[in-house]
Amino acid sequence: MNFNGILPLLVLASSLVPGMIIFFLPESRIRLRTTLNLTGAILKLLLIGYMLWGVQHDQSYVFRYNVLPDLELVFKADALALLFVTLSAALWFLTTLYAIGYLEGSPHRSRFFGFFSFCVTATVGVAMAGNLFTFFVFYELLTLSTYPLVVHRGTEAAIRAGNIYLVYTLAGGAVFLTGIVWLYGLLGQVEFTHGGVAATLGLEYTAQLQVIFLLLIAGLGVKAALVPLHGWLPQAMIAPAPVSALLHAVAVVKAGAFGIIRIVYEVYGIEFAQTLNLLMPLAIVASITIIWGSLRALWQDDLKRRLAYSTISQVSYIILGVTLFGPAGTIGGVVHLVHQGIMKITLFFCAGNYAETLGIHKISEMNGAGRRMPWTSIAFSVAAFGMMGAPLTAGYISKLYLIQGAEMAEMVWVSWMLTASGLLNAAYFLPILYRLWFINQPQTWLQERIRAQGRWETHGLLLIPPVVTAAVTLGAGIFADTGWSPLFWVKLVAEMEYLP
């Protein structure tokens, strides 16, 4: 096997191996643990950088391993995979930094960082999966490795949230598996291929393929938090902030959304899916989710809960983009995969900062926090504007392409729905910004755990990650047309994979 084949494995190993070592490290080996964490994260970024370069120069990175005589574990670092891998790896690096600061002095850190690394490994596996089988393997691993993170605090509430999380995701996984095996039975293989493999079956299998699609989407829809399968997500915000950041921005919901992208484009093929009348129902579900999530977000006073409902809404933008038949919709959806990740992780980092520094958990407690924590609040504001789709931010680019896609697909109601959703986003984010900046800060904070020290309004490791991601949010919007923007890469993906 050549080096190119091993590269995907190395990417997986760069978090798996440190994770395993960390898991068995004694609690006191802080320095070694940190070193391992960061080395793994940096190594992974380097490897991915190399592959990014390679893919642009027509290299291919494929690893195959026979699990059963005619069933393979396949890792394929194609352009789409790399998009997701890059996002996860970069955000993992930042989240690791953040988590090191966030968990300083708290118990069970070896366990935490062990599962944290497993979780990222699973995400990378999902991203690089070359067939549905491999995808499923890592999709379930993701469930298993996130559960200990959700219940990490060991409180009754955390355990309850963990239970709900499990019930949803395991049931979803089971449904997903049924769909996969059924499809495998029909096709004899479940490889992700341009234009989809299902198309080879022809129309006499329409009914079966429709049911299978339903099963697959239902299975993925749980993690992607499609209404009505979203119930676990608001509960899971009980987890520590870095975990929430990971769940909402990088790992779990994205795995679902990414899976739907793969299903529509590379299993069914967008044209065949359209022929089978699968796209419209999916678009409707996505739209309902977008509106429903936004509406529910309006009523939440708990900051992380409001962000959670926002996630439900925003992730469905991706799915909506996928269902818009045409390149613009595709670009809008896929690029939002990246953009939403960057913006949402900023918001969760900031929420964590407020909670850790000042003890603020509720929106009603945020009055005047902008003066006390200016950097955090600036980052929060940038990301919130991005979420609303304000110009110069990454969110603007996503919305632009989505609306274009809707017009090209001649689905006018989608444009209206997107506009309405944008208004709702504003309705639930602007009050927060108003409280941050325009209401005077109180005499004392609820529970000021970290004192301001000069320029550092909080722990340095808590501050750097949100500032970086906020900057990227702006960068991705402002420099959207340059060669290093997510948009550029997504266009490349769309060109290479979807457009003839």
Add this chain to the structure above:
Amino acid sequence: MAILELLSSIFLVMGAAFFMAGTIGLLRFPDVYTRLHALAKVDNLGLGLIILGLLFQVPGLTVALKIILIWLLALAASSAVSFLIARRALNRGVAPWKAKEQKI
């Protein structure tokens, strides 16, 4: 030859009869001690007679000696075992049956 067979049959029938008498005694006698009398004496006599009867049928000396050996063993065993049972019954307080003042 016929006489030997006849003698054999007579002894055998007598033996069987004693066995039957033993069983009747076992059924009719009032307590464990009296029943032990029946078994220890009558059955062994029955066995002895049957062995005697069979002695007329043996093909050779060793066979004859062998069944006599068996008889001796059975005799020793049943005599010893009936003592053990009787003693155990007495030990456990099983009172012997008594005739009423007047005859039954």
Add this chain to the structure above:
Amino acid sequence: MRNLLNVLVIVLSAALGLVLIGVILESPSPARVRLSEEVLMQIGASGVTHPVTAVLLNFRGYDTLLEVMVLLLALLGVLAQMGKQKRENPPAGFYLTEPRMQVLLWLARVLVPLMVLVAGYLLWAGGHQPGGAFQAGAVLAAAGVLLNLSGLLPSWMEPAWNLRAGLVSGLLVFLLIAAAVMTTASPGLLLQYPPASAGMLILLVETGLTLSLGLILAGLFLFLSGDAIDEEADK
């Protein structure tokens, strides 16, 4: 509910019985394969003349090997249980002087040597007529029981090394002969006795088995009887 279940069991059993009898009565005669003829044909090579012994110790000697293991296993189970119980034996020599015990004592003194002879006889007889290690072992075990009852042999506690060796001797001899045959006369072949020495080897195996089985069967009684205080002791 429970009664209903009982009735169900009885009805099902009765039905099973009827079907069994039906099948037995309808079984075609003769069977398709005539194994008894095969046994008689091969008996010359088996080392013994009695067909049942030939089957037990040569043709299906493998079964017998395993069967010794079954007995040993039962004994191990018994031993594992025994370890938990408090052992109380009557003081040594108690029975020898107790007048009531004299009858049993003398019965044992007379019968046990005879039983040793009978055991030897059965072992020898197994080669050409019914008998063999198992019967001989049973008689030896009975002798052990009698000795124990009469106070001549104390109940067994945790077995010491020599008793343990005796208990496994049958299986060990069997294994050693199997291994020896397998490494010399018939390389790589399990329990394949060369016809010339089969009789000798079988007698050797049987002797080991007799000893071991006698000890095991007696052990099943003697290990458990340790806390069985005779009434004599409390009178």
Add this chain to the structure above:
Amino acid sequence: MFDPVPWLILLPLAWGCLTFLAGIGRGGRLVVAGLIIQLVLTIILARQIVMEGARHYAVGGWGAPLGVDLYVDGLTGIMLLLTHVVALPLVVYARAYFSSQAEGASYFWPLTCFLLAAMNVLFMSADIFNIYVTLELLGLAAVGLVAAAGSAGSVTAAIRYLLVTLLGSGAYLMGVALLYGTYGSVSLAVLEPLLATTEISAAACLAAMLMLAGLLLKTALFPFHFWLPPAHGGAPAPVSALLSALVIKASFYLILRLWFDLFAPLVTTQAAQLLGGLGAAAILWGSILAFNQTRLKMLVAYSTVAQIGYLFLLFPLMTSAIPGAAESAMQGGVMQLVAHALAKAAMFAAAGVMVLSAGKDDIALLGGMSSHLPLTLFTFALAGITLMGLPPSGGFIAKWLLIDSAVSGGQWGWVVVMILGGLLSAAYVFKVLRQAFLPPVAGIKFKPVIRMLEWPAFLLALISLLLGFRSVEVLNLLGAA
């Protein structure tokens, strides 16, 4: 060419004798060494099977029908390998276990050696009467081990187990008697062609029913499962692990053999569906009962009841006319057997460590276990992954194959059962895990445990997890004919 077959029979017997001679509680090291030798022998045997295919071995050189034949094929190879791969870590574990807890240790080693010897001879036997003897061996060894704990509960469980196993082998032996009476042989090699070529006799049918019923009883398939949980849940942990992982599988193995070889001409689709139905009931009912347990080891034991159910789904699935479907069903069933053995051994071992540390078998006392014994809890979780059938475990591959078979054969009912069963097993596995993440119950003080208790269990769990990546080898061995 060196033939490991006879040595795999003689060596474990020799270890049994030697450990008995060594004395009470002694001989653990010998058993470990012995098992390593045997593991090497099994690997050699497995390689021979893959290279040269199945083979007969005539004990005593007589050959069927006069003598006893052994038969070794891929499935035999898998069972032998599995036995040794599971047993070796378990005996290491047992040494550590009995060094910290003497209860049940006295005759553990010889009993275990004989138990493993019984497994070996059972797997290799090709003679239905010889199989009867091996069944009894296995049963008595297992009962002896269960009873060794010595409490009223475990003695009751042992008696119940003994009576059940005796009833089972009694029925089996009656079947043997009928077959011998009708066909005049007890050798599979002779009987198989006879049954296949002659017209089906009532005796053969009745024999099949009796033998299979007896074996089902021993396998503890629902509704015959009542005896299993107290026996497996009440024994010392190494014993529970051996029994749940291996002993149950032995009688199942025989059912497989008889069903698909000897009685193949007799079995009907309806009978297969019936077995599948019982399996389904076992999966659902066993899982629900497992979830409702308050004692950890009982939970694990009921989980065995449920997991046995999966094995029986392969009977209806094998009736499928679709060519690939039947093959996948067999492969899936065997994978499930192997994966469950590994995982259940790990799980019982881990449960034993936790109980030992907490001092009492109570799930409610597990709070804080996640920080006290993280490795053991991790072991439990890894084993749980296999039981749930989640990737990348061997259990997942098994479930994939079984579901694949059911889907392509159009038997959707079993798919639903398997999916539900997976979720239910998640429920009881996570019931334990979530408890372990809670803070410790007030007043409880965990005892420290030695490392050698934790690692063997972890190794087993890891193997069960990684089995998913080596299933091709397992299936290759299975396919070797």
Add this chain to the structure above:
Amino acid sequence: MILRTVFLRIVLFIAVWWILTQGRADSWGVGLISIVSALIVSLVLLPLGLFRFSFAGIFFFLLYFLSRSLKSGIQVALMAARLDPGFHPNIQKIPLRLPEGLGRVILVNTLNLMPGTLSVDLTASSLYLHVLDERQSIETQVRDIEKLIAHMLCVELEES
């Protein structure tokens, strides 16, 4: 004396072996081992010098025994057959004159096979007998047998 006992025992065992194997010549290999084992066992269980006996005594004892046991069998059989067995059973205590040891054991066993008596207990000084008819004196019968046994075993009767 010792040699005589050992010799007699060997002869006895050889005879028994001969009877058991019905004189088969090929049996003496196993026979030798068996006889030696039996001898060892008997010497352990029954040390030399524990009792003596005379052949004449045995003869008279056997004669008596056979005749009386025939009578006893017939007696009980008749009892069983009669409508009214007519027994008056009771337990009687008989002081013993035989010294402790084999003699008493033979007495107990013999009485069990004799008419109307069943030994039920044995103490250091007396024998308890269950008799079928307490109106008949049993003492004389016991004394007769005691005498025969004493003669057979070459022991003196004690005065009671």
Add this chain to the structure above:
Amino acid sequence: MNDFNLLLAVFLLVNLIIALLRVARGPTDADRLLAALLFGTTGVAILLLLAFTADTLVLMDVALVFALLAAITGAVFAQRAWRMEGVGEGKDGNS
């Protein structure tokens, strides 16, 4: 002659079964112990008769072992079996 022996053997068997009924009925446990005696003598008699029936003299050995084992069984019964009062189903009738 052979048939005659067989007939007597059957007769003794019936005799034994009838006697067993009594033994089974008790009323004391001592009565049940009588079974050991009964089996010993009657069993030996039956076996010997059968041994001379079909020229199966081998049955003599069975009778021999039977006599020995019956003695031991009786002794065990008398010494050990009657110890667990109230555990078995039987109660002493007279005591």
Add this chain to the structure above:
Amino acid sequence: MSGALIYACAGAVLFVFGVTGLILLPHLLRKILAFNIMGSGVFLVLVGLGQRDGTPDPVPQAMVLTGIVVAVAATALALALVRRLLSLTGKIQFPEEPEGSGRCWKNK
């Protein structure tokens, strides 16, 4: 119908009695006895069917001998266990309900 078949039929009857007793009788010693009766039934069938054409067949006889030894071993183990149960609980019966089957619904 030959004499051997009578043995076999008697064996069938004993077997069924044994099975029924083993399942239904509450007293453990009776269960053990029932097991032995069941075993004897099987042995009779084995030997009876084996020689129904008149000639005695040594193979089933050998198998029965093996079977008897196995039954003896099992009986001994069973008795040892029952005895142990007696000394622990004072009873020769199973406790009312097998653990875990009945109570599970109440406990949760």
